[in-house]
Amino acid sequence: MTKQLCLGGFMRPICLHTAWWRHPEAPADANFNWPVIKSLAQKLERACFDAIFTADHLALMPMPPEALKRSATVTSFDPLMMLSAIAACTDRIGLIATGSTSYEDPYLLARRFASLDHLSNGRAGWNIVTTVNPEAALNFGLETALRHAQRYERADEFFEVVTKLWDGWSDNALKMDKESGVFSDIERIRPINHKGKYFSVKGPLNIARPVQGWPVVALAGASEGARQMAAKSADLVFGNARSIETGRSFYQDMKSRAVAFGRNPDHIKILPANQVYVGHTRAEAIAKKRSMDDLVHVESNIPNLSIRLGVDCSKFDPDKLLPELPVTEQGQGNQREWVALARREKLTVRELAKRAAESGTGEMVGTPSEIADQMEEWLMTGACDGFIIVFHTVPDGYDDFVTMVVPELQRRGLMRTEYTGNTLRENIGLPRPNSPLDN
């Protein structure tokens, strides 16, 4: 069988293009309009996407008022709540929610992901993040965000607690024997008695082991800490390569690191984000991109770049090349990718900022055949195992991809035409973790 693309659809926020909501056909409230979200999720399922992906922020984005007032990110659903609702009106598509190890509680979060996995019959995924937004810290009783090393130390322990809780139940703990009246074999439901630096959790969880054993584990971020944690533990890695060269370099690095942890490199899938503009002709695709980009207000550019780089860019001369940047606590890997882009194309701060507002991710622009050619090259030359598709507007971005790109990928055998497994793990080709209680 031909190697196939693993495809996720980025649905929270509903689009990443800063001006998506100004498109004439877009329902401007799509980020928290449930009927719209439901119909888009069902559309991605009909197109056989592997999963829906939802990001999260635990505060308003840190932007000056002139930019914040133009941003559709001010309102959206809690990702877990949104995916529970989607679970109820889809059957096969995976459901990946971002959950912060910096501010959530491990017992509650383990139970919510187990709930999503049971509600969806095995389609849940957890995108593990550490939260760097300084505004978020202020919503959780802290003066500043945890430093990078602490964030990852806490994340490691958080992940350990959550997986121990899931593993605290045997797959065979429930007897439900009406005759004897014995509901469960409580020898197969064990406390975890975790006592660590950040958490003290007795357990067990009061929900049965997830259908998938563990929900699929995803990680984004490209800092050293994130890469090591992903190489050790993640099933999916969301990347942000903006060229096939940086894509290949990230891909090779992550697969090697996974092998160094004794893992099968096929069991860690590398999925760069990709905003696709497709048209019946190349000119039409370019025109679509231009008309979207023209809707971005200039006030949004520099604040967007500040968020991508993790430094305040308003103090830089907008008409000079990007200066050397200080090392910051925030998104080190993301910063690296943007700096590489600026150097490669010799962009001024103003030009780079415009790119930042137009797309937070890599892009492909062209006919269905041209898009498929590029995706095929990325897949076949070791730059990715698939993509997280980012849509530029609603509903056009979704419709364009589903009606033009998906059929071309399917024709080439690069994408499935029907779901082959029942669970997200089965569809992506990932093993199911066993509980030590079942070994």
Add this chain to the structure above:
Amino acid sequence: MTKQLCLGGFMRPICLHTAWWRHPEAPADANFNWPVIKSLAQKLERACFDAIFTADHLALMPMPPEALKRSATVTSFDPLMMLSAIAACTDRIGLIATGSTSYEDPYLLARRFASLDHLSNGRAGWNIVTTVNPEAALNFGLETALRHAQRYERADEFFEVVTKLWDGWSDNALKMDKESGVFSDIERIRPINHKGKYFSVKGPLNIARPVQGWPVVALAGASEGARQMAAKSADLVFGNARSIETGRSFYQDMKSRAVAFGRNPDHIKILPANQVYVGHTRAEAIAKKRSMDDLVHVESNIPNLSIRLGVDCSKFDPDKLLPELPVTEQGQGNQREWVALARREKLTVRELAKRAAESGTGEMVGTPSEIADQMEEWLMTGACDGFIIVFHTVPDGYDDFVTMVVPELQRRGLMRTEYTGNTLRENIGLPRPNSPLDN
């Protein structure tokens, strides 16, 4: 118009009778079987129930192994996740989730309830609880549960933070003006800058003001602390009266307290829990109850009583009358109701324990007409504004009530035959809170 009953259906756990899952027709996994839960929720909606109610525990129930292994409570969904899924496949019924002020985080919980309210188009409710189970404390880094006074002090501040966060958004904050590119009026989205004893939360929330302003606020518990908090802030109060006399006394007390807080007594609804056995004849109803009660294993009785009373009853002589009880940190109001029952009917510990396992709540047994007579008397003589109906098994308990009792109540005009409002507040007849930003 005749005064009408406000009816909630208790769906988590799916039933409260200890042996519900042993009924020959019951799907024993109904507590975490999504297709079963979905069909029951839709059934209650077709019967025009006001709301679905979900309780919660943040640990396994504290029981000795012989009782725990017989309990179906070991596995169920997180209530918010379950109600999000139900929101997606119902249109009118209210969705009330228990959320603990002892172990949840106010920013995250405010956002999840706002999400549920938007997802359901104004049907969310929050049942505020403080968590007393000592096993739960151990899952959240504490050695013991907070003491009663501290729990309610924290609950008060938690509620203040959550409602300030909801009020931090004006109803008119979103402009979504495609022409000018202005998405929101950020003057109408305000930080709350809360700094208190337990929480420090800047805000604002990153989701728009709930459809209902605030989701409906519910409170259970009958301790002094719970009564005062409910009288001040709750729209719905779940009671546990086991006789019409204690029902009336609780009803009068709560209405008077609400008036003392300057509230309209019609805006605080008193809903005792009620497990109903109905048959075409009285004998049939009694036989149903007996056959359910006969399924309770004797090992479950004393542990159930211990949970109801908040004291270890295994040390009491089972064949003597219930001794004087020490004052405990747990469920003081609940304890009072059970002690009253024991004294009233002169029950031994063994007899009282059997009752505790059979039903945690008040009960009605009879023909549809007899049940309706009793409910009418409670409603018309100031003992309640409605009931939280507790079902004794699945699907029979649900089917019996919906096919036999509901039509009789509707015939008498004691229950609506179609939903009259769009939101839960509208259906129950509650005012919508304004944000100070809109005054």
